Amino acid sequence: MTQVSGKQALGGITLAALGVVYGDIGTSPLYTLKECFGGHLELPLTSANVLGVLSLIFWELILVVSLKYLSFVLRADNHGEGGILTLMTLARRHINGKRALPLMILGLLGGGFFYGEVVITPAVSVLSAIEGLEVVTPALEPYVLPLAIIVLAGLFLIQKHGTASVGKLFGPVMVVWFLTLGALGVAEIVRNPSVLAAVSPMHAIQFTAQHPWLTFLTLGSVVLAITGAEALYADMGHFGRKPIRLAWFWFVLPALLLNYFGQGALLLNEPEAVENPFFHLAPDWAVFPLVILSTLATVIASQAVISGVFSLTRQAVQLGYMPRMTICHTSDREIGQIYVPIVNWMLLIAVIVVVLTFQSSTNLAAAYGIAVTGTMVITTILSTTVARRNWRWPSALVFPLMAAMLLIDVPLFASNALKLTHGGWLPLLIGLLMFFLMTTWKRGRELLIERLNEQAIPLEGFVEGLEAYPPTRVEGTAIFLTSTLKGVPHALLHNLKHNKVLHERVVMMTIRTLDEPYVPEEKRVKISRLSQSFWQVEAFYGFKETPDAHQILEACARQDLPFDLMDSSFFLSRETLISTDRPGMARWREKIYVWMSKNALRATDFFQIPTNRVVELGAQIEL
Template sequence: MSSDAQNKKALAGLTLAALGVVYGDIGTSPLYTLKECFGGHLGIDPTEENVLGILSLVLWALILVVSVKYIAFVLRADNKGEGGILTLMALARRHVPARVGWPLLLLGLMGGGFFYGEVVITPAISVLSAVEGLEVVTPAFKPYVLPLAIVVLTALFLIQRHGTASVGRLFGPVMMVWFASLAALGVHGILQNPGVLAALNPYWGVHFMAEHATLGFLALGSVVLAITGAEALYADMGHFGRRPIRLAWFFYVLPALTLNYFGQGALMLADPEAVKSPFFHLAPDWALLPLVVLATLATVIASQAVISGVFSLTRQAVQLGLLPRMSILHTSDMEIGQIYIPMVNWALLASVIVVIAGFQSSSALAGAYGIAVTGTMVITAILSATVALRNWNWPAYVVAPVLAGFLAIDLPFFSANVLKIWHGGWLPVVIGILMFALMTTWRRGRELLLERINEQAIPLEGFVESLEAYPPTRVEGTSVFLTSTTKGVPHALLHNLKHNRVLHERVVLMTMRTIDEPYVPEAERVKVTRMSPSFWRVEAFYGFKETPDVHDVITDCATQGLEFELMETSFFLSRETLISTTRPGMARWREKLFVWMSKNALRATDFFQIPTNRVVELGAQIEL
């Protein structure tokens, strides 16, 4: 097979896979978007003008937000091929002064917090809206909708620890069938009333907004449901690349979504009663049950995509020092991106079940959905414009109108959703604020802890010189002292000398560093410096999408002249006992929160994969 043929085959495979992972969320939006636009809470009657107006708003939201903003613009902002809100934040802060970098950091953390809020609602509303199709089959199924949705989601979370490699192979083909079904149902509806195609003209959207100023503004809170999941295009760029994502959107996803929305609109014009569930009413009676099964599969895939996304985001946050260390398990030997985080998985499952039990229906959940999505959209617009200005060196007279154009769309969507805050919109806001508080507290707490450690630190160079000149009792072997900073003598080293009064014949000070790049080339992974005849410094560098491993660091050290015999090596770690005080630094409640988070963080031994039988922990008390 020629290289061109192989490249085309690989591109086709990536495009098919992107259908399953990237477009799961936005691809299941037709289940509930028009249903909510014409729901009783807004009071919009399915007249010809209203249907054409809403359809036009939905279509042009897909074109302007997804096609123009995300596909054409935001996908350009990659960090060595990786995307996502934290990646965008790191890029935006790279070439700005500190006074500008801090607000950009806060924006990125707010976007991350909003994503966590969205992830709790996405599986709940998606699966629930699919299973509610059973009520269209027969009202007798209504009592079983909630229990069945909970069973489906519980099963999904239970299989996470086994990884998604085997199931993932089905994602693309299933979603291909799903989008083909969306298109077929849409064509069937349009053929009954071809006049609905007039909504392709943006005039109808503008006319609707002009005629129904207040109502039109409120309707944007439901129209935005059509573009939920747009952020996934950027977050998953590292898995598939720009081209497969763009090809899948323009040649398959966008046409299928457009046809389906227009088919639903045509049905509502023919039968106003169909507004109760226009998606499922599009299907003939014989196809209803298979469609419910297919919709459930599609929503499970959409849920899997956001669950995998939150695992990835959490790992990035841990590596960037925004969240405490936690257990991160790799579920695939082939794909580094396939990970499982038990704590996040079970917290998500509990949250989703509580949300389903509390809201009871997809219509009630629609009130909560949207504010987190639109909040992230606004933040993405600001951060990506900063990247264009500072990283790409676009002139300000180009960036300013681009940003203004994006915000002219994003801010009305966000404002319309803010009005839903008393109808469930408070839920993602509360989750977002909670995650924002945790991330900012952990980051500031770590900075404060390093400040306190450095205050008490003894200069390292003079200390090493004195030990070489007047050595204590030496014992055979190598001691490795893990330290978070290269300044000063590690606490564990001081305590070892104080209590044991001995020093190994070779001492290594090892520091693990995370940089704001996704991956670090192997050749640049480890830097070894000999400080004296018996003291060495080792700095290991990892990207925010990588997991540190002491075994790998030791192997890399050997290539630079520092060889280890593991059975003759002891690893010394300082286990700090943190005490909240009235000293300036953080509010007392934040200090206490930081202390609690520290106590519950994964031990460094497990996180850095250090052999437990070679570890010595020495306590240190630090007042914050």
């Protein structure tokens, strides 16, 4: 009975993974071969070229997705969690000091590239699906762009309601989608089974040998077949390795290969189908229903990357690479389902601008890939660092493995770098901008803590002095939030200076984010008693958790430090930051950090502290 239940649970998780994880890579057949032969490249439609490109796609799916990501990168988990920032954290875990700085830079670049990718993915996916209307009848062409904008706007507008209810449909819809991909491909392969010869790597090798420069250019379009591979790793925490691998090897990979080979067979049989080989696979009566199914599939693919960018943003906030911002939980059951309003609306604006600017999926595909392949290169470097440092794999194994993966990743990235003038600058610019903002915030926070520590009064002697010569004591508990354990909180000093009183119980609370996704409740807080009336509380959260003041107080109560919320006050120092010429950070970057700090979510809201229990005391800090 247990075994049956286990199999049913695995089947359900695998179905869910099919819907969320494989949406992006699963919709790649909509535009990959179209761009190889009918896009800006306009590769000649010869039998050798078709077989050569199909062979490149086949081996790309095997080597990059099946071997690199599913067999190797998925091993690098942080308590089951994946993603580029998680990988960066793991890679830096056993490396200290300045030697860890390049790894942090790579991780943040990868995170920035993901933001660039998420602007392009919904636009190119939805546009490529709705462009199927042009296959139904050219008269519908004027409606493609408005319909795409309506679908995309609707997608972002429903984000605040959460995806719990809609998400239940993701798996079944994607099952229908992948079955349709396979069926359309098989029908055409039967007409020209010779296309299956592309499984042999010799066709890719011969194509490369005969047309080396043309092959290099073609890689920029071939890579579209594996966009979304990063999602396999990023979503590991939601589904686990086994369901993701099962869904790929038993369902997704066969369906994709059948469809790509089917499109190849169609191009050999009917070269005029090059304008949109995916939709020409279907009989005339089925094109319109296929457009509807494709649109649903691309919306699901877009939802997956939008959810991914929400998760990445929360991780960046918790790890100290972004300012505090509003994070809403949209499900009582699923901890991973969150909504970040400011990110959602900025993405909506960016995606609509991109659609209006590029006008077609072909133009967008020309800009697509540089961020994806850049992240792939970074993933290779970080994951092999984890293998060497964390898993203690021998150098004789790790370095050849890294070289083999970079031998694939670097040409793909270099080929896509040629797209810079065709729009590739857009995702790259977004990625670099996000990298700059994250590094500025991180450095600014470090500088702020340095300045606070410079002015800090040692805690130990201060507490002893207050206990020996106390000011006027008042009833209740004062909780002082502070970012450091080393000195007296500024809010405590200001309270003594201006109010000249001290509460009968004083608690200094520091909230820390660890480099693991979740912290068990029994390890939530660490309490230290400093004197008769002074306590120090450290609260620990994982990078996928949102701090909650109520939760911290409840955890303290379980360790014999109870709180009466109506008799407790939270004291916070509200710093006014002033840019100066002091060494630490360029003046112009300091001004940007000051602006980000002013627009950050107030600590009371972020830590969910009751507003009627908060006292804020101002302090000026010169950076």
